[in-house]
Amino acid sequence: MKISAATVLSARDVTKLYGDTPALRGIDFDVAAGRVTALFGENGAGKSTLMRILSGSEHPTSGHVELDGEPVRFASPRDAADQGVSIVHQGLSLCPNLSIQDNLFLAREICGGAWVIDRSSQRATTTAILHSLKEYPDPDLPVGDLMPGEQQIVEIARALLQEARVLIMDEPTSALTAPEIEVLFRVIKELTANGVAVVYVSSHLEEALRIADDVVVLRDGRLVATADAESVSVRWLLERMTDRDRDDLFPHHAPVSGQEVLSLRGLVVADPANPGRLAIDDLSLTVREGEIVGIYGLTGAGRTELLEALAGLIPSQSGEILLCGVPLEHAGIRDRIAQGVALVPENRWRDGLVPTMSVGENLSLARLGTFVHRLFFSRARERKVVDRMITDIDVGWEDTRAPVASLSGGDQQKVIIGRALLTAPRVLLLDEPSRGVGTDARAEIFELLAAHAERGLAVVFSTSDAEEALRVPDRLLVLARGVLAGEFRRGETAREELMRVADGTTVGTGEETAE
Template identity: 30%
Template sequence: MTDKQPIVVMKGITIEFPGVKALDGVDLTLYPGEVHALMGENGAGKSTMIKALTGVYKINAGTILVEGRPQTFNGTLDAQNAGIATVYQEVNLCTNLSIGENVMLGHEARGPLGINWKKTHEEARKYLAQMGLDHLDSHAPLSSISIAMQQLVAIARAMVIDAKVLILDEPTSSLDANEVQDLFKIMRKVRDSGVAILFVSHFLDQIYEITDRLTILRNGKFIKEVMTRDTPRDELIGMMIGKSAAELSQIGAKKERRAAKAGEKPIVSVKGLGKKGDINPADLDIYSGEVVGFAGLLGSGRTELGRLLYGADKPDSGTYELNGKQVAIGDPYTALKNKIAYSTENRRDEGIIGDLTVRENILIALQATRGMFKPIPKKEADEIVDKYMKELNVRPADPNKLIKNLSGGNQQKVLIARWLATHPELLILDEPTRGIDIGAKAEIQQVVLDLAAEGMGVVFISSELEEVVRLSDDIEVMKDRHKIAEIDNDDTVSQQTIVETIANTNVNGKEA
């Protein structure tokens, strides 16, 4: 595939944690003068692989060669000394220091009396000029420049150590389109100097624009190494999620699509709803009894749009109408008061309150809507808890158990019970079936269908395309934090339809 000698060869990398094998015999080869993307869904092993290469994690098995020499990294300094530099999503610079001090940190020019600051700043300006940043004042505080500029300063700092490998972990997540292009210009310059760049991003358009080669991981295992230009997008997505084109086209029994009623008005209608840096402005209508699926790869903007609908994040653009009346949903309390509920994808950290009982977890949102001085009467509380524990088949059927001692599937049922107790008109479920067993997953999917049949509007967010297709009436397709398509989910729609839409449509809604 290339006559170049690789800079890095990682072979058979295995990393185990108690009870889990995070990486299982994974290979990665990085060549000079190439941008190489590490691809995979959440939990595929991308971050673990980077940490193995940067010395954060020790490997349990496998070998790492840098320029043909075996390496054993006992920490990040060992990796840096081998020429491996990393720029993380959250720039790890010192905002209280100057730009020049950040560039040269740990490599300051020294004289007989200690650090020679004049020479240090002269050296810093040379590296900044290489990044096209010669217009910056090296004496200015780092905090005075944008996040995008700080990213480029971090790359300049990496060049100080004469990096052979530059790892960029989600570097574009906080950048606008123009800033992304500025970064790509620098990346090409660094690549052309002979550095190997390892690039991690969830933005498919960016992957195809900037990378030369891809390594695909899934569930901690190496799937394939391919050239970007030779790999159709739908094929790449299929490898990431573990489905062939044939499998993607096969689905189970689909929900019969809800029939629109003449003259009906949506429960929720948003126009141009967005938040800079999180999700680009989007339009969306949700009707009573309708399941609206949000589909897209990780990082596409599914969760961000759900959080805006609930007010967990405050939008900075757009209008929001609820039952025909304009409202301002800027916080969860206002959303709950307006009968909008949201079950988070982060069940453990943002959902359950582990040291409270099942009963307390079910009642907490309803109590919040009534206020601390209006406690729910015991009889009503008992009826609510008993009703939803039975309807959702929560096991064990003991409301006084601590919720942290329940299985993931039963914890998820309790969270759904919490929001149903508030009698919402719109229920937003973010990854409600992630990480739970098949039986509990089937029960929760049936709950979604039952709620819609009873007239509730449901937003169903999932990384599993099969269940989005099977449960939804309409599907909002997300990509690179844009809504790129709205699909009427009739009998002609399959997982493959969504994959092809993501692969072939750019963020302006046109064919890629």
């Protein structure tokens, strides 16, 4: 890639080794002012390593970074930010107990005198930056009270306060709702219109192509393709990212005709954030052994609330939840797990993983009691169970003592699924199981679920991905504002009909809408 007049940040022949293992191999990468450069690649392709090098968190083993065509060596992320290169990580780095203005000026306070912070100037500057992004929250509002999309905007505002010329965004939509994604895209377009260069790293291919100007693909640590975003398709990306055919990205699962294992009768669940609103309204459904059931819906449809009510995280107002005929409404979380209901939460960092623990320790948490005999903890028994599960879920890391934070997003998700499977569930609930993972990892996760379904496990998962909803489950339930708006067997409907039903404008069943 040649340096153009608009190129702001570049990697030149960058190689990064961890021991003898190459993470990057001779990468040449350019970022242009006023354009969105979308970076694609599977887990392990080298995306995160390249972003850490560009933002000053790491240094290349060989090669160098250039800023405005001149070699530069960032001493730290703070040094990079001071020179105009900022990064917004997937896991936001905000302090939830501090206000918006305090987060923006943390370690960069405006002082009006000796040891005195000029809060009035900070507030005015915060308001001006937020208004430039067409956002109008109170600068004194605690960040913890904001929605995920609003927190993402605060991260961007902090980068702009540091006069960012290059903004690197790592999986920026992984925790956002559809309306919040639209707000983020509007902000990105305004930034690029003002000359800011954006590096956009995402595993959501169609979504990223909407916002991208330039496309770069990494595979196995090498840069394998570049193109103008308007000239490429999802299929083009997949062909260069992975050896998989698009049809192989989802498992070919033959549903097992088993006994009814889960039954809901007239379930009503209030919205935890707004008790006056019903998240689930008079829902009845059944799930059988060996069946994979998908729950699809737009923002506010009640997908997460349904799964959390089934797992016992939030109470139901009325109705019945039956597991193999046994009522669960008054059972707590621990009792439901013991009876065979396990949940894989949507937010793996907040609700699923213990980041300070190893891969093995995160897995074995599900069965700690079984490793104790006469007050002694059996490491050998724990290791045997963990090793067997590591093989089953195919985590690409042999050392179970490694920190779970060192795994890719896809392998971290497999660890959480593996821990749930160690409870020997009858019903496995998964909330957005493919969110924030690469294409290959997504395929592997659904292959894992299909394999366990063939052994009789009932799988219920929620998704906001239309293609996933249409191609993975044996049976798809569509929620619209807490009501069951449609039910389809695999292959019985198309994307357009699915979106109409999810929007609540029509109510359908497979028989009514099959094409």
